[in-house]
Amino acid sequence: MGLSETSHMAKLRGELKANEPMSRHVSWRAGGAAARVYTPADRDDLAAFLTQLPIGEPVVFIGLGSNALVRDGGFRGTVVLTHASAKRPALADGRVFAEAGVASPKVARFAAMHDLEGAEFLAGIPGSVGGALVMNAGCYGSETWEIVESVETIDRAGTIRIRAKGDFEIGYRHCELKTGGRLDAVEWFTGAFFKLAAGDGGASRARIRELLTKRIASQPLSLPNAGSVFRNPPGDHAARLIESCGLKGLERGGARVSEKHANFIVNPKGAARAADIEWLIQTVREKVRRQTGIDLHPEVRIIGDPA
DSSP: OOGGGGTTOOSOOSEEEEEEEGGGTSTTOOOOEEEEEEEOSSHHHHHHHHHTSOTTOOEEEESSOTTEEEOTTOEEEEEEEOOOTTOOOEEETTEEEEETTSBHHHHHHHHHHTTEESOGGGGGOOSBHHHHHHHTOEETTEEGGGSEEEEEEEETTOOEEEEEGGGEEEETTEEEETTSOOHHHHEEEEEEEEOOEEOOHHHHHHHHHHHHHHHHHHSOTTSOBOSOOBOOOTTSOHHHHHHHTTOTTOEETTEEEOSSOTTOEEOTTSOOOHHHHHHHHHHHHHHHHHHHSOOOOBOSEEESOOO
């Protein structure tokens, strides 16, 4: 679908761009262009946009782009950007509601400011709420779906649903509809209701500061990265396995396995191609499998076509 084919779309209030470099929208600062990128004005505008897309049009939702890599050949479809810096969580009947595009750390801080506890770990999740839901993101012993009561979704027909937690099969870095439908193919998250216990806001804020101090000390946050590249295998840590195989500092085209945290790949000067990063992912996986017998599974979502 060309951009000219979208010019007839009625009642759209968002921003549509053609051939948009996705390096501007992913935290690795690398990768090709998307054929179309749409930033909806709000949920109703998103519904209007989705209903007018051709049935076969590939669609991907991206929030802060902290867990995605778009190959150098780009993505021949539509990317929906959900993040907007002005978006904030809100209280709704004693629960915290956050749209999918809200940055996860904002939920942690909002909950603490309202004397609610249990969301502190979200301060260590660099992405948005939508991405945290899709991959059941977690850190420091907690996971997103542990505090989710229900979610809001949208489908290609623009239908908004409130789904209970029980509608999903949830596991470690995994979330799927129990009906078998892939979330990125049939529905997308537009928001979540978090059920949190009453607590001490001061204690929660102190816990958030503690977690952020640990994160800053152990992760290469000053360099473009996409967080943890591989899932931790049962009973072990991907970073330990990668380091034990002597792969810290492995480099290609400006992309490098971080010396600070082996489960991070960094793009220090923003000069790496997506192909360089993907080569490192594949090489690390192959070398760890060959030397330890353990197959590391990537957390990162790789989309698009090679150059």
